Structures are given as structure tokens and as C-alpha cells.
Amino acid sequence: MTTDAPIKIAIVDDHALFRHGVAMLMKEFDELELVFEAENGKQLQQMLQKHEHPQVILMDINMPVMDGYDTTRWVKQNHPQILVLALSMYEDDAAVINMIKSGASGYVLKQLKPRELLEAIKTLAQKGVYINEIVSGKLIRSVANDEGLKLTTREVDFLKLCCSELTYKEIAEQMFVSPRTVDNYRESLFQKLNLKTRSGLVLYAIKNKIYQLE
Template structure:
């Protein structure tokens, strides 16, 4: 049980937004903001000067070093620090690229402060969080609630390939099956895992060690 405040850092090149998030998060007793940074380069400079954050709220599009590169650098140098992507983008490509870079969660900037707080707490306690708007009921699924559903060998093969850069058509070619059969595997997994996006499938695979980047 977390008793001390969760230490967080905010990395975003928009000063007003960053300051606003700082002010909002400072209202929660459960959190403590240890520093802010304009981009990944400044993040690198700030880390040795402050207490290490447990969670970094990371924007994606930033000058000098963007969120993808900054997240990958953090994962290599400070693997104990969790990254929560905080972005305007909700397309699967942006989400998947951040996850491949090492992010543990993804929240849209339009989210309410209370949801952001819960996302931070979920990442610290459970390891993964993704915005409801991005991938449905993912939190409950990846948190391992209940018994894991039984997946067929073909569904597992499809799930691993879904974690790659391949399109669904390319996955069908690689598995020597029709695109319609791939659609069937995808829909079957959505139903079994209570998910509704490819991002959700990827996070489920990572959380359950079916696939590792």
C-alpha cells in the first residue's frame, strides 16, 4: 500500500500546459511533483539534480528529444521509472510506438485530473494503464483480474504478430491464411480478452509475457 506521495515529473514543451498539470497534480496529497522539463534533453539534465520520479508524464511531440526517444532512453538508463504518455494523439500508431519505446501507460490530454491521478496510481501499483478512450476495458484485463482465458495456438501466433509493425494483411500473408481468418482471430481475441483495439492486444501480450519488445 502506497503511504508516501508518488514522486512524478512532467515533460512537455508547452509551458502553460505543463504548469497547469503541475498545479492540478499538486492538489492531490497522493502525488509530489519533483521537477518539470521542456523536452527529453532537459529531462536528462534534471534527473541527477532531483529525487528520482517514480512516474514521468511524457508528451510525445517535443523539440530536441521527443517522447519516443526520451522514453527509450529512460527505459535503458532508469528502468525503475515508469513512463505515462500524456498526449493529444489517440491513434494506435502513436500509442504502440510509445509502448514499444517503453511507456507503461497512455492518457489523453483531455482527461480529467482525477483520471490522471488514477492512471499514475495504477501504473505504480499494477504496471500498466491505458486511457479508456484508447482501448476500452483494458485496465481490468491487463491487471490480471480473474483467470486468463484459454487461447488457441493460432490465436497466440496472431497475438504475437499483432505486436509487430505488420499490417493485418501482412499478418495474414505471414500466417498463410486469408485476411478474413485474421479478422476472425482478432474478433475472437477482442471477445475473450474484453478488449476493443490492437493496442489493447499488445498491452495484454506484454503484461502476460506472451510478447516482449
């Protein structure tokens, strides 16, 4: 039994069987307290008016009525203190980037084991960011306390364009450089920031206000 106050969580997912399953598993952990469940963004809005607010929301992406992207944007605009952990079947860059741009502070896959999900929730609550499978864990430290890393103007330009829907080839055309040069920018940033994926670059750019969310 932990002596710390449990982390209050909510689950938003349109698949009732999955939602209830996660809820039952999470109730097994003393470190967590399930506040409520919701099947879409609209129901989440209603639940937030009636119940105590969670610290972390486990958010599905594909939902009817109001999907994970729109719901996350609404949460960050109206309840910025609540952290959103995207819980999805998708691991492609587009889904990750769109959820991060919508305001999610973490992204994990539904295949995660219960204990791993618990650790993701705890890390998110403590550090403010968690994207384990998608980016290096070192990102947590690079976001939490930027040590004055020196990025070139072109690297910053490249970072901003990484937050768009453009492919690396299209980014090269936009910057009027060769694809090889863009590869060099990417590899240089991976090394400087201790990252491994484009998704990690996007999260770094957003968290450090290099790219401004609309």
C-alpha cells in the same frame, strides 16, 4: 488529507504553458508530489542527475531534441523502476503501439480532466499499467495475474504480428490466411482477454512476453 506517502511525479513536455498548467493542477492533490519539470528528453536526463527520482513520469510524445519515444526507451533502459505515463494529443493505434513498445506502461489523452489524470497516475503506481480510453480496464487484471489463458499457436502468431506496423490485411497475407480468418483470430482474442482494441492486444503481448521488446 491522505495518510499515504504522495506519489512522486515528473512532467516532460515541450509546451511550457501546458506543462506549467498540469504542474499547478497536480500540486492541488495531496496524493501527488511534483519532483520536477523538463521540456524534453535531454533535460530529463539532466534533471534525474540532480533531483530525487519520480515514481511516475508524465511523458509527451512530440518534443524537439529528444522525443517521447526515445526518452521512454532511455528511461526504461536506465531507470526501469520509473513508470512512464504517455500524455498525448494522439489516440491513433500507431502512437499508442509505439509508446507501449518504447516502454510506456500507460497512455492517456491531454483532454483528460485533472481528477481523471490523478486516478490514472494512482492506478499506474498501484497496478503497473493504465490505458483507460484505449483499452478495457480489465486489461489491468489480465496483465497483473494471467490465469493460464489457453491461446492457440495461431493466435500467438497473430498477437506477435499485431505488434508490427502491418495492417490486418497484410497480417493475413503474412500468415497465408484470409482476412476473414484474421478477423476471427482478433475477435477470439478480444473475448478471451477482455480487450477491445489492437492497442490492448499489443500491451498484453508485451507485458506477457509474447512479444519481446528490442
